[in-house]
Each structure stands twice: as structure tokens, then as C-alpha cells.
Amino acid sequence: MNWIYIEDIADFKDQEVEIRGWLYNKRSSGKARFLLVRDGTGILQGTLFSPERDHPLFKKFDSLTQESSLIVRGRVKEEKRAPGGFEIEIQDIEVLQIAKDYPITPKEHSTPFLMEHRHLWLRSRKQHAILQIRTELIKAIRDFFDGRGFRLMDTPILTPSACEGTTTLFETEYFDQKAYLSQSGQLYNEATAMAFGKVYCFGPTFRAEKSKTRRHLIEFWMVEPEVAFATLNDIIELGEDLVVSIIERILEKNKNELEVLERDTKPLERIKRPFPRITYDDAVQKIKKKDSKMEWGDDFGAPEETLLSEIFDLPVCVTHFPAKIKAFYMQPDPERSELSLGVDMIASEGYGEIIGGGQRIHDMNLLEQKIKEHKLPREAYEWYMDLRKYGSVPHSGFGLGIERTLAWICKTKHIRETIPFPRLLYKIYP
Numbered sequence: 001m002n003w004i005y006i007e008d009i010a011d012f013k014d015q016e017v018e019i020r021g022w023l024y025n026k027r028s029s030g031k032a033r034f035l036l037v038r039d040g041t042g043i044l045q046g047t048l049f050s051p052e053r054d055h056p057l058f059k060k061f062d063s064l065t066q067e068s069s070l071i072v073r074g075r076v077k078e079e080k081r082a083p084g085g086f087e088i089e090i091q092d093i094e095v096l097q098i099a100k101d102y103p104i105t106p107k108e109h110s111t112p113f114l115m116e117h118r119h120l121w122l123r124s125r126k127q128h129a130i131l132q133i134r135t136e137l138i139k140a141i142r143d144f145f146d147g148r149g150f151r152l153m154d155t156p157i158l159t160p161s162a163c164e165g166t167t168t169l170f171e172t173e174y175f176d177q178k179a180y181l182s183q184s185g186q187l188y189n190e191a192t193a194m195a196f197g198k199v200y201c202f203g204p205t206f207r208a209e210k211s212k213t214r215r216h217l218i219e220f221w222m223v224e225p226e227v228a229f230a231t232l233n234d235i236i237e238l239g240e241d242l243v244v245s246i247i248e249r250i251l252e253k254n255k256n257e258l259e260v261l262e263r264d265t266k267p268l269e270r271i272k273r274p275f276p277r278i279t280y281d282d283a284v285q286k287i288k289k290k291d292s293k294m295e296w297g298d299d300f301g302a303p304e305e306t307l308l309s310e311i312f313d314l315p316v317c318v319t320h321f322p323a324k325i326k327a328f329y330m331q332p333d334p335e336r337s338e339l340s341l342g343v344d345m346i347a348s349e350g351y352g353e354i355i356g357g358g359q360r361i362h363d364m365n366l367l368e369q370k371i372k373e374h375k376l377p378r379e380a381y382e383w384y385m386d387l388r389k390y391g392s393v394p395h396s397g398f399g400l401g402i403e404r405t406l407a408w409i410c411k412t413k414h415i416r417e418t419i420p421f422p423r424l425l426y427k428i429y430p
């Protein structure tokens with residue numbers, strides 16, 4: 001018999017097929033038996049009718065427990081009332097393994113319990129929907145950049161130096177040297193941009209961040225475009241286009257998943273270019289009016305980002321930050337050198353910063369001075385300074401955090417649900 005996936009069921013109307021999966025749920029009433037089988041691509045109803053009380057298939061059916069693995073064979077029937085519009089009239093059930101006492105039952109469980117069982121929790125409907133959107137999100141991002149002629153450049157994970165400040169580095173041994181897990185592919189991307197014009201990297205990044213918030217992961221995925229000759233303004237427009245394009249894609253392709261998540265899609269449907277822009281100076285003014293203790297020169301914390309996102313119903317781009325709260329590589333504002341040409345895009349609905357980026361220093365002497373000011377070991381950055389020695393050009397880029405973006409799109413309470421196996425502060429199990 002033909003093994004098919006549930007997502008393709010509509011192509012097999014009135015045919016005999018085989019579904020391989022796990023028991024999601026079941027119920028009996030008199031001469032009828034109903035089961036829900038899930039195969040990773042969907043959930044399908046199976047039906048069984050017999051006047052014989054001890055029909056052999058009923059016996060098998062009765063032995064099935066939640067998450068038992070099985071193969072169901074039968075005929076596909078259109079059935080308007082069934083979830084998905086199709087069901088299977090069961091002719092045979094083959095039991096592969098009976099699952100005993102599956103720990104995640106339909107009742108409510110505490111989040112610590114579910115996190116302990118993350119390897120199983122992934123099978124639950126909402127978790128499945130979030131990660132299904134994640135795969136589409138990643139595809140949409142790749143399509144966006146590939147469609148615009150960007151070259152994908154994989155940057156290293158083991159690195160000899162810091163990109164985003166030395167306080168959040170994961171140190172490891174590298175034979176007789178020290179190495180750090182990458183915080184960002186940016187510095188390497190600046191080199192590949194000089195070789196390929198416009199590039200992006202897409203990979204895991206690591207921050208030993210001692211902050212326990214709903215927005216921070218220790219290991220997260222970031223897509224980072226870098227464009228030679230681009231200015232701050234160019235890169236903001238690129239970021240807006242990217243965000244609009246991925247939201248459009250998810251709204252088109254993931255209607256079912258958004259419905260499972262009970263996500264109100266109206267705020268997402270509103271998202272069109274251009275996004276509001278505001279300078280750091282103005283943002284601080286607005287935030288102070290909203291009863292915050294923030295002073296000029298402080299970085300935004302989660303409460304400040306939330307206050308800002310309440311003012312706008314689109315994502316907002318904050319620019320011209322004080323240089324001292326930003327990374328060493330940021331190009332200073334030519335009019336006020338204490339500011340840097342950086343941008344943070346703050347998502348709407350209180351989801352915080354999803355993009356961080358800006359224009360990079362392209363002057364050799366200035367870069368040298370900043371490396372010194374930030375007390376970074378010069379020898380680790382010699383290659384990076386070479387980019388300013390040999391054909392230096394203005395250039396800009398940004399990083400978009402996948403999990404932050406997904407948390408916003410899905411409106412999840414906590415970022416930990418947006419990656420299959422989250423790495424959290426002091427938590428590395430499973």
C-alpha cells in the first residue's frame with residue numbers, strides 16, 4: 001500500500017493508503033471507533049465501524065495508548081466534518097510500539113515540567129505550530145536574500161576575538177590557545193562583503209548573558225546581511241523590506257498554524273513600509289514621559305523597549321545611539337561624534353529588539369583608536385583592520401534574531417518556545 005503523508009491527503013481521495021505515525025487521541029461509541037493519528041505533517045481522523053463487539057481491529061484499537069506508534073491502512077474519504085476535510089476508513093492497524101504512561105497528557109502542566117520534557121513537548125500542537133512557522137520563516141529569509149543577489153557566506157563559530165563586547169563571551173580551549181564561541185558573524189562578513197559586494201550569514205550565535213528574561217537565549221540564530229557601499233539609511237530600508245516580506249510569507253503560508261496558536265493576525269496584516277523612525281534622543285524623551293527612570297546615555301532594557309512599542313503600531317527604528325553603549329565598530333555620526341550610526345528595530349506588541357545593526361567604521365585610524373578605547377587585543381583584529389587598509393569603503397549591515405522575530409509573529413509568552421531545544425541561563429537539559 002502507498003505510504004503517504006497527511007499533508008498530501010487531498011491528492012489521494014478514494015484511494016487506499018498507509019499512514020505511519022503516532023496515536024494522538026481516540027474515542028469509542030457503541031459500534032464505532034475513532035482515532036486521531038499524527039504523522040508530523042498533520043493530524044488525521046480514522047474511523048472503524050463494526051457490528052461485532054470483538055472485531056479483531058477493535059481489540060487492537062483498544063490497546064492503543066497516547067503516542068503509541070502505529071501504521072494505519074485504509075481508504076481516504078472526503079468528510080466535511082472531519083478536521084482537515086478528509087478521514088481514513090481503517091482496514092488495518094499495525095502497532096509498532098505501545099507507549100506506556102506518556103507524561104504529557106491533555107491536562108495542564110507546569111512550564112518547568114514541560115521544559116524538562118522538551119523532547120516530547122515538541123509533539124504538542126502549539127509547539128509543533130511554532131516550529132512549523134520557524135521552518136517557513138527561515139525559508140522566507142533565505143528566499144529574500146537569495147532573490148536579491150546576496151551571497152550566503154558561512155562564518156566561523158570558533159573565533160579568536162569578540163564582536164559584541166567581552167562580557168558575554170563563551171570561552172573554550174583551542175589546542176594551545178583560547179577561543180570563543182561566535183557572538184555574531186559580522187566581522188567576518190565585512191571581509192566577505194569586500195569580496196562579494198552583498199552577503200549574508202545565517203547561523204547559531206552564543207551569548208553568555210546572565211540575564212534571565214523572556215527575550216534572551218544563550219544560543220540563538222541570527223541572519224546577518226552586510227553590504228559594501230551601503231549607508232545607515234540603505235540598511236534600514238533593507239531591514240524594513242525583509243520584515244515586511246517575511247510577515248507576508250507567514251500570513252500566506254501558515255494560516256493553520258497561526259490559528260492553532262490563536263494569533264490575532266490583524267496587527268501583522270498592518271505591517272507595511274515605511275516604519276516609523278526615531279532618534280535615540282527623541283526615544284528617551286518619550287520614554288521619560290511614560291514614567292521611567294531612564295536617563296540619556298542608558299541602554300534600553302526590556303521595559304523601555306516595551307514602552308516604545310506601545311507608542312507605535314508598527315515596528316520602530318531607533319537610530320543615533322550614544323557611542324558608549326554600542327560596539328566598537330560603529331561609525332560615528334559626522335555631526336555629533338558622541339553618537340553612532342546604529343539602528344535597533346523594535347518589534348510591535350512589546351516584543352523588543354529584533355534587529356540591531358548600522359554603519360561600520362571604514363577609517364583605519366579611527367578604528368585603531370576605538371579598538372584601543374574598548375581595550376580589545378589589537379593582534380586579534382589585525383586582519384579586520386586590513387579591510388580598512390586595502391580598498392576601504394563605507395559599509396553597513398545588521399543582524400535579525402530568528403527567535404525574537406518568531407516570538408513576535410507567534411505572540412508566544414517566552415522566547416524559549418521558538419527553538420527546538422532552548423539553551424537558557426544555567427539550563428542545558430535536554
Ligand code: 4AD
Nearest residue numbers: 184186216217220224354355356357398399401404
Ligand atoms: O544587536 P545585536 O547584538 O547585534 C549584533 O550582533 C550585530 N553584530 C549584528 C550585525 O550588525 N551584523 O544582535 C542582533 C539581534 C538582536 O536584535 C536580537 O534580535 C538578537 O540578535 N539577539 C538575541 N536573541 C535572543 N537572545 C539573545 N540573547 C540575543 N541577543 C541578540
Ligand code: MG
Nearest residue numbers: 344353355356
Ligand atoms: Mg542590539
